[in-house]
Amino acid sequence: MMSHPAVRLDHLTCRFPRKGNDDLVAVNDFDLTIPMGQVYGLLGPNGSGKTTTVNVISALLPPTEGTCRVMGVDVRKDPSTVRSRIGVVPQETALYNDLSAQENLQFHARLYRAPRGERQHRIDEVLDLVGLSGRRKDRVGTFSGGMQRRLALARALLTRPDIIILDEPTLGVDVQSRNALWERIRAQADDGGTVLLTTNYMEEAQALADDLAIIDHGTLVATGAPDELRATLGRHYVHLHSDAPARWDELEQTEGIAEVRISGDQVRVEATGSHDPVRTVLDFAASHGITVQITSVRQPDLNDVFLALTGTTLRDQAA
Numbered sequence: 420m421m422s423h424p425a426v427r428l429d430h431l432t433c434r435f436p437r438k439g440n441d442d443l444v445a446v447n448d449f450d451l452t453i454p455m456g457q458v459y460g461l462l463g464p465n466g467s468g469k470t471t472t473v474n475v476i477s478a479l480l481p482p483t484e485g486t487c488r489v490m491g492v493d494v495r496k497d498p499s500t501v502r503s504r505i506g507v508v509p510q511e512t513a514l515y516n517d518l519s520a521q522e523n524l525q526f527h528a529r530l531y532r533a534p535r536g537e538r539q540h541r542i543d544e545v546l547d548l549v550g551l552s553g554r555r556k557d558r559v560g561t562f563s564g565g566m567q568r569r570l571a572l573a574r575a576l577l578t579r580p581d582i583i584i585l586d587e588p589t590l591g592v593d594v595q596s597r598n599a600l601w602e603r604i605r606a607q608a609d610d611g612g613t614v615l616l617t618t619n620y621m622e623e624a625q626a627l628a629d630d631l632a633i634i635d636h637g638t639l640v641a642t643g644a645p646d647e648l649r650a651t652l653g654r655h656y657v658h659l660h661s662d663a664p665a666r667w668d669e670l671e672q673t674e675g676i677a678e679v680r681i682s683g684d685q686v687r688v689e690a691t692g693s694h695d696p697v698r699t700v701l702d703f704a705a706s707h708g709i710t711v712q713i714t715s716v717r718q719p720d721l722n723d724v725f726l727a728l729t730g731t732t733l734r735d736q737a738a
């Protein structure tokens with residue numbers, strides 16, 4: 420059998436009609452291939468089209484133009500097959516607050532026709548996985564936000580889907596619950612599963628994603644492994660003190676140095692991510708016979724990548 424990628428988007432475009440205005444283009448001519456067996460991240464600021472894209476992939480929203488195939492199945496032609504193969508944790512965790520954790524899972528197992536004889540065993544298993552066994556009989560309305568996100572993940576795992584889709588899995592979740600969720604998500608892929616997650620936290624993309632797509636205003640800006648993207652597009656910042664600050668001006672001519680800013684006896688050197696900036700700085704000081712004291716080095720992060728690609732930061736845009 421030919422092996423299909425987990426997701427394949429070809430010229431995906433999603434428009435929403437607006438009264439008395441042009442259509443809002445949420446996703447614009449988006450091409451993307453997501454392989455099986457990875458954690459794949461969609462990173463972008465608020466309103467960049469992540470949820471819209473995920474809703475198309477989940478067969479909840481038909482594309483305006485272009486195609487979306489999930490494991491080779493066209494979402495437009497066979498949405499129910501697509502839905503049967505994926506488990507979705509939506510951005511707004513839609514759980515039943517008046518039911519207990521266990522009842523929520525029982526309801527979902529029935530809805531998705533999980534084999535009757537296996538239901539209880541699977542419910543026990545997923546509750547255990549997300550660390551909620553002890554709270555199974557409690558009403559979900561009494562759960563904290565982080566516990567609700569974990570239960571939503573348990574529910575997505577219940578049907579043993581080929582692909583798990585998580586829309587902002589740790590939004591509003593505390594550090595402890597976040598780490599527990601990250602571990603579960605990572606373990607899923609380490610066991611051969613496929614996970615697609617959206618996030619506007621660069622730390623999350625960095626920590627979890629094998630590969631990621633950066634999107635902005637509904638268009639694809641870049642794809643690659645987080646480290647690759649950081650190395651080619653990120654910026655290092657080296658802050659230093661020197662007895663001859665003015666002479667550092669000349670460092671700007673060196674390959675890999677994007678900018679040198681001098682204020683008083685302090686110098687800030689901005690270097691492209693593919694060079695070792697500390698080495699460059701030390702070599703420069705030695706060859707010019709000037710002293711240098713490096714006070715800090717900031718490694719490039721995905722925010723620098725986003726800035727380099729779009730001219731704005733992930734946060735600037737967050738409305």
Ligand SMILES: Nc1ncnc2c1ncn2[C@@H]1O[C@H](COP(=O)(O)OP(=O)(O)OP(=O)(O)O)[C@@H](O)[C@H]1O
Binds near residue numbers: 443467469470472510
């Ligand atoms: N049902 C809808 N009707 C009209 N406009 C919509 C609809 N859904 C999304 N949009 C618009 O599409 C754009 C993309 O929204 P989307 O929810 O996909 O962004 P997002 O990247 O998930 O953002 P966030 O990080 O805030 O969750 C936004 O401008 C949004 O207002």
Ligand SMILES: [Mg+2]
Binds near residue numbers: 469470471510586
């Ligand atoms: Mg969203």
